[in-house]
Amino acid sequence: MRTVETDTGRSCWSPAYLLDHCEGYRIASADGTVGYVEQVVRCPDGGPLALRVKGPNGSLTVAVGDVVEVHPDDESLLIRQTERSIA
Numbered sequence: 001m002r003t004v005e006t007d008t009g010r011s012c013w014s015p016a017y018l019l020d021h022c023e024g025y026r027i028a029s030a031d032g033t034v035g036y037v038e039q040v041v042r043c044p045d046g047g048p049l050a051l052r053v054k055g056p057n058g059s060l061t062v063a064v065g066d067v068v069e070v071h072p073d074d075e076s077l078l079i080r081q082t083e084r085s086i087a
Contacts, residue, residue: 029081
């Protein structure tokens with residue numbers, strides 16, 4: 001997993017832990033809110049691989065590698081807007 005910025009001033013959890021437990025978090029990009037995490041899709045080893053997101057136009061998948069910031073205090077994630085992020 002690439003480096004993810006975490007608002008660690010108030011959180012004792014690592015970015016990997018937070019991504020593995022982010023159901024219900026709001027996902028935003030530079031363009032605004034994308035949706036809310038419905039499910040964390042896991043690798044065979046159990047780590048987070050992708051996020052199933054419920055958006056205004058249905059469900060989509062966001063690769064965990066496209067998450068750039070995790071904000072546990074307000075339960076939100078910031079992602080890069082890429083072709084493979086929003087599918």
